[in-house]
Amino acid sequence: MTVEATTERVLRLLALLQRRPSWTAAELAAELGVTDRSVRRDVERLRALGYPVHATAGVGGGYQLGAGTRLPPLLLDDEEAIATAVSLRMASGGTVAGAGEAALRALAKLDQVMPPRLRAEVRAVHGATETLIGPGVEIDADLLVTLARACRDAVRVRFRYRTRGGGEHERTVEPVRMVATDRRWYLMAWDVDRADWRTFRLDRMRDVVATTWRFRPRQHPDPLAYVQRSVAEAPYRHLARVRLRAPAEEVRRLVPPQVARVEHDGDGCCVLVAGGDELDWLAVHIARLGFDGEVLDPPELREAAARLADRLAGLAGRVPP
Template sequence: MTADAERGTTERVLTLLGLLQQRQVWTGPELAERLNVTPRTVRRDVERLRALGYPVHASQGVGGGYQLGAGQDLPPLLLDDEEAIATTLSLLATAGAGGAGGAVAGAGDAALRALTKLDRVLPARLQREVRALSGSVESFGGGRAPVDPGLLMTLARACRDEVETGFDYPAGRSGSEARRRRVEPYRLVASDRRWYLLAYDLDRDDWRSFRVDRMTDVTARTWRFRPREAPDAATFVQESVASRVYPRQARFLVHAPATTVRAQVPASAAVVRPLDGERCEVLSGAANLDLVLMHVLLLGHAFEVLDPPELATRSRELAQRLLDAGPAA
């Protein structure tokens, strides 16, 4: 079939779908007349729609004809696998960021509505695909840097299908000396800055989080694994990003509601755990804990250093230094 002929067939099939959405039942001769083709061509086009996943029912006898099944009152949405999955992943990430408040919360609500519509108008084959992939994505924060949708699709499918995955990954934070990693992928997690993969590292025999933008040569194998008992994906990745990835960690008791502190601190910079309505625990990390101490100080709330003990001593030293820098009484 030539390109022009294929394009004409596609346009005719879309027109057929539109006609089936306009009324309850069409006879074959009626459709043939409207499309200016033979009844045999109508039958072939109906089979094309069925192959795409649209439920076109045919009945014989008086009052019989062609009838579109569920979703007949909705406009067609013909997406290939990659388009549908890329759209779903983006909407899932936006919807997952809806707890941040303000404009982001509005975007999260809109994304949830869009996901609902997408699920209703996709053919059944793609509905099953995106519904399954939606269980492979979690989120905290919003406004992250873009990542190749094809890479996200490969990882999301690997999470869904429970197949081992390999990729090259830098050994250190400097980004040099990439090494091959073998993992059992569990969840994709979208932070306020980046995409991460939570996976069980087979060579290190432990759970790890990986930045998706640092992965190269990603391949999903056909070897399936039995899922292990896993930590909460979003919590594990956030703690890794905000604390465990750094050589030193600190923990604070902050005398302010968790919602207030979360609005002041990026999700990738600290983990904020509510204790009660007026206090929360803040966990963060850095190469130099003086930086973390200064950030907590500048939040403007009363706080106490919980860990490490030497940081409490350091805070008193810095406080005395600030007092000494003031004018003499």
Template sequence: MTDTTARVLQLLGLLQSRTLWTAQELAGRLGVTTRSVRRDVERLRGLGYPVRASRGAGGGYQLGPGRALPPLLLDPEEAVAVAVCLRLAAGGTVAGVDEAAVRALAKLDQVLPPRLRAHVTAVQESTVAIEGFSAGVDPDTLLTLARACRDLEMVRFDYTDRAGQPSERRVEPYRLVALGRRWYLLAFDPDRADWRSFRLDRMARAQGRGWRFTPREAPDAAEYVQRSVQQAPYREVATVLVGMPAAELAERVPPTAGRVRAVDDTTSELVTGAMDLRWAAAHLAMLDAPVTVLDPPELRQVMADLGQALLRASASTSPRASTT
């Protein structure tokens, strides 16, 4: 990087950090003459940055509306990728960087041209993040669905369900939800006259259909998807009280395994699913905390039977031990 290039980038950073700078202030910060500042401003304009200049008292240099990056620096997929990462971090899902991510999002919005800003806004407004998200996502699919959520446009895609059955779906998209290691779409399926959640990694050939739809009264996206992931695949759903603060319990129970709600400072409600109540009982026992079964009542007997089995196992003497 030449000294001139480094200085131009430094000038850009200064213009982004404050609304208005006089030529003398910029010259002092950059250690050059005001004539050099004028030349560097022209270089920025040549790269696509609309730097405005005003004369007289109170005048100076500032970045104008529609502040644009050179097209080669951020293509649409890169803009979407950056926006997704910053959006999740700004929401607190990446510990310790949420405030920095908010500032970075603000700077990104300042310098993106209108075309890319529309893409980024579509992702930000159409995404709900639930703690624990860490997966990648196909930018084309994400962008297609985010646009459709924003523009109220019907989409179609090929879909393979959890049983491996393929189908073609036509839906009204509502929100994108990041949960655990997966991305989901909450949408209304007019062919089935009901709301559905779809995993993005099970989609293929997602595309807008060009047909607008009238928005319906929708369920809470995060709650709906979380409930469908935690309960729908299982034959049994259990609701219990756990003698543990919600924050501590949430660290032990991932969002894909159960929904945690604080009852008070020392007690939490846990809703979880299982294919068999015996598996639910075993996992609850592993929490090593007081558990009160609310539903189903049969789980109480299953947990009692498990406790008796564990007591018998702990009291039994192995053949090797009896011969010593």
């Protein structure tokens, strides 16, 4: 018997063991069309590959696939592969902490080896399914898979990107990591043309193509901290720093990380760093937090806070000072 035939039979044996809890040697031999002795040899081959196949002697005994110290490769039939891929697509955009990134890595692996006919089935199911999620921006799962693979394989990505002003430009980047907030997905990458680290919103990308150009990974900032700083500060005209008389943990419960950065400042205080295009808007939202504090900068924010105080005093029927 050829090596290819033996390998195929061992894979069929693995699929049988994964199908139900226990098999007798005679049942497996009948399914595979071989002798009991061949079944025993194939079981040993599976054990050598890391699959924990347990054998029980006596009446009612047989072979059982158990749990080992590591997860070996799984064999999925068509229905199982479709169900798994659809679940991973939904989980990759979910809100469970840590689940989205792990689901995305698993989806990238499964999508890479899935036959085209099954991939089409998965997209059809996903396209016909609606989920009740928060007010975030929905991202196409194929885009997530493309970027996940590019991050994993260290290959450059090319795409068209729409800026905040509405302009659109072609960008070539070396992707490092995707970061998901409760509303949006971001990509941290090295911008080849600008020779600097950049953050890109996935909902502003189109015509995304993973090239065949491999790159050597660079030393990079912490992706989570970099994206948080970028989305909370960089896009705005004004950057406010306000010292609040409240513990940082308490303020963080009220302020999402993509909105502002909260830094410890000792003595039960913290510094809130937030960006905004309108100082009056910043003053209103900082006041709504309900904590005493003082504006560190910019000085214009103090003037905006004073104007807000005068308006509120007037609404309360008091004469502003």
